[in-house]
Amino acid sequence: MDHNSLNKYWEAETTPQEEQQLMNEHIQTDGSEAAYFKMIHEARQKRSKLSIDDIKAYNQQHAPAHSGPIVLPLHRWIASAAAVLLFIVAATGLWNYSQTMSQEPQMAETFDDPQEAYEELREALAYMSAKFNKTQDEAFSNIKKAGVYADMFK
Amino acid sequence: MKNLSLSILALLFTAVSSFAQQDAITKYFSQYQDDVNFDVVYISPKMFSMVSKIEIDDMEPEIQEVIASMKGLRILHTDVDAVKYYNEALKKINTSEYELLMTARGDGENIRFMIKDNGDIVEELLMIVGGGNDFAMMSFIGNIDLKKIGKLAKALDIDNLQYLENLNKDSKEKSGAK
Numbered sequence: 178m179d180h181n182s183l184n185k186y187w188e189a190e191t192t193p194q195e196e197q198q199l200m201n202e203h204i205q206t207d208g209s210e211a212a213y214f215k216m217i218h219e220a221r222q223k224r225s226k227l228s229i230d231d232i233k234a235y236n237q238q239h240a241p242a243h244s245g246p247i248v249l250p251l252h253r254w255i256a257s258a259a260a261v262l263l264f265i266v267a268a269t270g271l272w273n274y275s276q277t278m279s280q281e282p283q284m285a286e287t288f289d290d291p292q293e294a295y296e297e298l299r300e301a302l303a304y305m306s307a308k309f310n311k312t313q314d315e316a317f318s319n320i321k322k323a324g325v326y327a328d329m330f331k
Numbered sequence: 332m333k334n335l336s337l338s339i340l341a342l343l344f345t346a347v348s349s350f351a352q353q354d355a356i357t358k359y360f361s362q363y364q365d366d367v368n369f370d371v372v373y374i375s376p377k378m379f380s381m382v383s384k385i386e387i388d389d390m391e392p393e394i395q396e397v398i399a400s401m402k403g404l405r406i407l408h409t410d411v412d413a414v415k416y417y418n419e420a421l422k423k424i425n426t427s428e429y430e431l432l433m434t435a436r437g438d439g440e441n442i443r444f445m446i447k448d449n450g451d452i453v454e455e456l457l458m459i460v461g462g463g464n465d466f467a468m469m470s471f472i473g474n475i476d477l478k479k480i481g482k483l484a485k486a487l488d489i490d491n492l493q494y495l496e497n498l499n500k501d502s503k504e505k506s507g508a509k
Contacts (some may be wrong), residue, residue, distance in 0.1 A: 282407065283366055284373040291381040294374050298382065299394060300488065301372070301406060305458055305469055306483035312442045313481065315435040 360405050372406035393486035401473035408467040417461020439463045
C-alpha cells in the first residue's frame with residue numbers, strides 16, 4: 178500500500194492515471210479506504226454504462242414544463258408598465274370619443290319667438306292627436322274584426 | 332398580460348356597441364335638416380320652458396298640461412319621394428330603442444306610432460306618416476301621457492289634417508322671404 182500516493186490523492190494532487198491505479202489497488206483490499214474507493218468505482222462504472230440515448234431520455238423526462246424564452250424581471254416590468262400605459266391611453270381616448278359621440282348633434286332652433294313656437298306646437302299637437310285617434314280607431318276596429326274571425330273558426 | 336389584452340378588447344367592444352346604438356332619430360333629423368326638400372321644425376327644451384311661461388289667455392288647459400310635460404319637438408316633412416323616405420326611416424329606427432305602439436294603413440297612407448319608454452313613463456312619442464304625397468316624422472319628447480294626447484284634437488277643436496300642407500307652405504314662404 179503506497180501511503181504517499183494516498184496522501185497525494187487526499188491532497189487532490191494525483192493524476193487520473195495515478196488515481197485509477199490507487200483505486201484498483203484499494204478495491205481489492207478490506208482497508209479503511211476500500212469502501213470509499215469501491216463506491217467511487219461502482220459509481221464510475223454505472224456512469225460509464227450510460228449511453229447518449231439514456232442521457233436524452235433523462236433530459237426529456239426532466240425537462241422543465243415551460244421551455245419558452247427566459248424573460249428578465251426588468252423586461253417583464255417594462256412590458257407590464259407599457260401595457261398598463263396603453264390601457265390608460267386607450268381608455269382615456271375612448272372616454273373622450275364617447276363624450277363627443279354622446280353629444281347629440283345640435284339642431285337649429287326654428288323659432289325665436291315663444292308665441293310663434295306655441296302656435297306651431299298647437300297645430301302640430303292637434304295634427305298628431307287627430308292621427309293618433311284615427312290610428313287608435315283603426316286598431317280597435319281591427320281587434321273587433323279579429324274577434325269576429327276568431328268566433329267564425331270556433 | 333392576457334387578461335389585460337382581454338380587458339382592452341372588451342372595452343373596445345363595449346364602446347363600439349354603445350356608439351352603434353346611438354339615437355337613430357337624432358341622426359335621421361340631422362341628416363336632412365339642411366336638405367331643401369325637407370321642412371324641419373325644432374323646438375328645444377329651452378324654448379318649451381319659455382312657451383310654458385308666456386301668458387296666453389285662451390290657452391286650453393289640456394294643451395297647457397301637455398306643453399308643461401314636454402321637453403322637445405322635432406318635425407321632419409317632405410312631399411318628395413314620400414314612400415322612399417318612409418321606408419328608409421323605418422329601416423333606420425333602432426327597434427331595440429323604440430317600441431311599436433300602433434300602426435294604421437288607409438287612404439294610401441301609413442301611420443306608425445312608436446314610443447320610447449322608461450317603465451311606465453313614455454319619454455318619447457314618435458309618429459311616422461308616409462305614403463301618398465307626404466312623409467312626416469314627429470318626435471315629441473318629455474313625460475308623455477298618451478291619454479291626454481288623444482284628447483287634444485277634441486279639446487283644440489281644429490281640423491288639422493291639412494297641417495303638413497300648411498307646414499310646407501309656411502316653409503316655402505320663409506325661404507322665399509330670405
